[in-house]
Every structure is written in C-alpha cells, then in structure tokens.
Amino acid sequence: MRRHTTLKIGGPADAYIEARDTNMLVAIVQWCLAEGIPMTTVGGGSNLLVRDGGIRGVVIATRALRNLERVRDNVVVVDAGVSTGKLLSSVTKWELGGLEFLGGVPGSVGGGLVMNAGTYLGEFKDVTTSVRSLRLTDGETVTRTNEECKFVYRGSALPVDEVVLSATLTLWPRPLAEIKEVVAGLRARRKEREPKGANNAGSVFKNPEGDYAGRLIESVGLKGTRVGAAECSPAHANWFVNHGDAKAADMLALVAEAKAKVLAEHGVELVLEWKCIGED
Ligand SMILES: Cc1cc2nc3c(=O)[nH]c(=O)nc-3n(C[C@H](O)[C@H](O)[C@H](O)COP(=O)(O)OP(=O)(O)OC[C@H]3O[C@@H](n4cnc5c(N)ncnc54)[C@H](O)[C@@H]3O)c2cc1C
Known part of the structure; x- marks a missing residue:
C-alpha cells in the first residue's frame, strides 16, 4: 500500500482494484459479498496511515472514477475519483466560485467528502448539495442530502461501509481573475508553513477547540x-x-x-x- 499513499508507508493488500466506472464497482462489490471477502475503500491516499501488516481482502480504490460535469449554471456533478486539483482548475475555468479552499489540498473528491476537507477559506460542507454512495453491505446506491452527511470539522457521517461514488456541488458565479487571486493567496500562505521535501499526509491530529x-x-x-x-x-x-x-x-x-x-x-x-x- 506504500505505492498508494502519500506517506509512502503500508504493508501489502491482498488485492487492490481501481474501478473504472460504477458498473465495474458494483460487480466487484457483488462478487466480494458473494465470496465473503472484506472490502476497504481508499481515495488518493493523502490522509492514510496503512499499518505494516497490510490489508486483508480487497482494497477498492475510487481514483479512476473521473467524470466531472457542469449540469446547470452553478451546479456541478463530480465523481469521487476526480482529484481536488482537477476539480478546482475546472470550476475556475467555468468561473464558478466556492471551491477556492481546495488550493493546495491534495486527494480526491471521495476522500474530501468523507473527511470534509477544507482550509480557513471553507470546506466541502459549504458547497455539497448531495452525495451518492454504494453500500458495501448489499450493493445498493444511496443518495444523502448535505444535512444527512452530517459534516463536521474534518469528518462526516458518511459510513465506512459505503463507497462514495459522486457528489452534486452548488457553486456561484465568480470572475476567473478573482478566483485565481484568492487561490494564489492560499497557496502562498501554505508554502510558507508546510514542510517541504519529505513524504507526509498533512496534519496528523485535528486541532482541539480553541487551540492548535x-x-x-x-x-x-x-x-x-x-x-x-x-x-x-x-x-x-x-x-x-x-x-x-x-x-x-x-x-x-x-x-x-x-x-x-x-x-x-x-x-x-x-x-x-x-x-x-x-x-x-
Ligand atoms: C501535503 C498535504 C496537505 C494537506 N492539507 C490538507 C488541508 O489543508 N486540509 C485538509 O482538510 N486536509 C489536508 N490534507 C489531508 C488530505 O488531503 C485530505 O484529508 C483529503 O481530503 C483526503 O482525500 P483522499 O482522496 O486522499 O482520501 P484517502 O486518504 O484515500 O482516504 C481518507 C478517508 O476517506 C475514505 N475514502 C476515500 N475515498 C473514499 C470513497 N470514494 N468512498 C468512501 N470512502 C472514501 C477512506 O476510507 C479514508 O477513511 C493534506 C494532505 C497532504 C498530503
């Protein structure tokens, strides 16, 4: 698993599968259910510490689910595997604001939703209208509203036995130059503070209330x-x-x-x- 995490740590998985599309994902889940094989979901691996003994059963990676579509003026539907960088650059081109907080945050949309990833500029909670997932218990899909996702600081109620497939995000019109300026400001601030060179997975601990x-x-x-x-x-x-x-x-x-x-x-x-x- 060290090949699939930004920390470059982790023992072997019995099997590692990157599903190309939802149909393939459903087939994998149905097969694992029938065979009684445990499943673990990972995204971009940028917030993961995989223990040295590795992972038994099948690791389902969603990074290959990569559709991204502007379905209406301010509304975007994005697959779990789209990288946060790709999402931000696309909405910037479309002159849609709301995701500036992602500047310099690695990982994929799936992990970002589960973690409610964010910075001082905002978090996924602020822009997510709904999240579609696949249940690992019976292979059925579920759609949750923002409230039902129960986003909190660096977390959500999205269950570990579900694979996030996609999300609908509601953004707002913002001129390209303005978005670029805000994102550049965030990136510059991060560059000053973050360690360079060595492999890492961002912050180890959550900030306790009122402190760092x-x-x-x-x-x-x-x-x-x-x-x-x-x-x-x-x-x-x-x-x-x-x-x-x-x-x-x-x-x-x-x-x-x-x-x-x-x-x-x-x-x-x-x-x-x-x-x-x-x-x-
Ligand atoms: C250099 C660096 C800087 C960072 N800065 C920030 C920051 O500023 N703010 C911040 O919030 N985080 C930050 N992080 C942490 C990390 O980028 C985020 O937590 C990110 O959202 C994790 O996404 P991922 O796709 O890599 O998820 P992973 O690390 O692969 O997984 C994280 C969790 O999400 C689950 N998961 C992933 N994808 C799915 C899916 N499709 N369905 C169901 N569950 C899924 C996994 O099981 C796991 O529990 C940073 C990390 C690094 C390396």
Missing part, C-alpha cells in the same frame, strides 16, 4: 524527534514526515508519544485526523 495541535506538540518538545525514518517535522510539529523507509509502527510510536506528552502536560486529548487502516 501543532502548538501543543511543539510545546512538549517533540519537534525534530525521530523514530527510525519517521520525524515530527521541525517545520510544523503537527506534520509527521517519512524520510524514506519509515514503518507505520515508527509513525504510531511518534503518534503515541505526542498524545501522551500533550495529555500529561496540557490535559488535552489529541484526536487523529489521519485514518489508520490495516493490520499490525
């Missing part, structure tokens, strides 16, 4: 700490980076150390933003 995970981790002296090739980045304490051949166990040791020290010194329980999947 990075500030708390830095205050307990973890910046620059290494376990094997895993490091709490000297540039940003809430980014743990892989300098080459780090194991998931190394990253998890850093995660445990950060949690324990922040709890002991600040009484704050850090909550992972990364999704950890697979077996030890």
Whole structure:
C-alpha cells in the first residue's frame, strides 16, 4: 500500500482494484459479498496511515472514477475519483466560485467528502448539495442530502461501509481573475508553513477547540524527534514526515508519544485526523 499513499508507508493488500466506472464497482462489490471477502475503500491516499501488516481482502480504490460535469449554471456533478486539483482548475475555468479552499489540498473528491476537507477559506460542507454512495453491505446506491452527511470539522457521517461514488456541488458565479487571486493567496500562505521535501499526509491530529495541535506538540518538545525514518517535522510539529523507509509502527510510536506528552502536560486529548487502516 506504500505505492498508494502519500506517506509512502503500508504493508501489502491482498488485492487492490481501481474501478473504472460504477458498473465495474458494483460487480466487484457483488462478487466480494458473494465470496465473503472484506472490502476497504481508499481515495488518493493523502490522509492514510496503512499499518505494516497490510490489508486483508480487497482494497477498492475510487481514483479512476473521473467524470466531472457542469449540469446547470452553478451546479456541478463530480465523481469521487476526480482529484481536488482537477476539480478546482475546472470550476475556475467555468468561473464558478466556492471551491477556492481546495488550493493546495491534495486527494480526491471521495476522500474530501468523507473527511470534509477544507482550509480557513471553507470546506466541502459549504458547497455539497448531495452525495451518492454504494453500500458495501448489499450493493445498493444511496443518495444523502448535505444535512444527512452530517459534516463536521474534518469528518462526516458518511459510513465506512459505503463507497462514495459522486457528489452534486452548488457553486456561484465568480470572475476567473478573482478566483485565481484568492487561490494564489492560499497557496502562498501554505508554502510558507508546510514542510517541504519529505513524504507526509498533512496534519496528523485535528486541532482541539480553541487551540492548535501543532502548538501543543511543539510545546512538549517533540519537534525534530525521530523514530527510525519517521520525524515530527521541525517545520510544523503537527506534520509527521517519512524520510524514506519509515514503518507505520515508527509513525504510531511518534503518534503515541505526542498524545501522551500533550495529555500529561496540557490535559488535552489529541484526536487523529489521519485514518489508520490495516493490520499490525
Ligand atoms: C501535503 C498535504 C496537505 C494537506 N492539507 C490538507 C488541508 O489543508 N486540509 C485538509 O482538510 N486536509 C489536508 N490534507 C489531508 C488530505 O488531503 C485530505 O484529508 C483529503 O481530503 C483526503 O482525500 P483522499 O482522496 O486522499 O482520501 P484517502 O486518504 O484515500 O482516504 C481518507 C478517508 O476517506 C475514505 N475514502 C476515500 N475515498 C473514499 C470513497 N470514494 N468512498 C468512501 N470512502 C472514501 C477512506 O476510507 C479514508 O477513511 C493534506 C494532505 C497532504 C498530503
């Protein structure tokens, strides 16, 4: 799985399938259901820590589901596998605003919806009208409204036993130059703050209410700490980076150390933003 995650960490999956379209996806799900084979869904792998034992059963990757259509003036229907970069560049060309917050956020639309990915400029919650998913329990499709998705800060109620297929987004007219300026501002700000060079999966922990995970981790002296090739980045304490051949166990040791020290010194329980999947 290290080939399919931005952290470049993770043991082998028994099988890894990129479904080209919904029909293929439904066929895979029906077959796995009939054979009793477990299924795990991944998108762009930019928020994933896959454990060293890998993943049993079939990993269903949605990154090859790539339709993107402007169906009405301000309304866009986008498949789960479309990258956030492609989505942003397309709506920019169409002079539709609302997705500027995606500037510099990697990953796919499916993962973005599950995570309610966002920045200080906004999040998926703000633009999502509905989400269509395929249930892994019976192979049926379900459509949820924005309210039913129950988007929260870096999360949603989209169930783990469903594959997100597509979403309908409602945007608004905005001149191209204005969108480009806002996105460039966000990208510049990110460039200043984010660690460069090493493999990573963005923020490790969610920010606790009224504080920053990075500030708390830095205050307990973890910046620059290494376990094997895993490091709490000297540039940003809430980014743990892989300098080459780090194991998931190394990253998890850093995660445990950060949690324990922040709890002991600040009484704050850090909550992972990364999704950890697979077996030890
Ligand atoms: C350099 C860098 C910067 C980042 N900056 C930000 C940021 O500013 N803001 C932010 O919010 N995040 C940020 N992230 C984290 C990450 O980009 C987001 O969480 C992103 O939305 C994850 O999308 P993905 O497709 O890569 O999902 P994955 O990492 O593949 O999966 C994430 C979760 O979504 C589920 N999932 C993925 N696709 C589907 C699907 N089709 N159906 C059902 N479940 C699915 C997975 O099972 C998993 O639980 C950053 C990451 C990196 C590497």
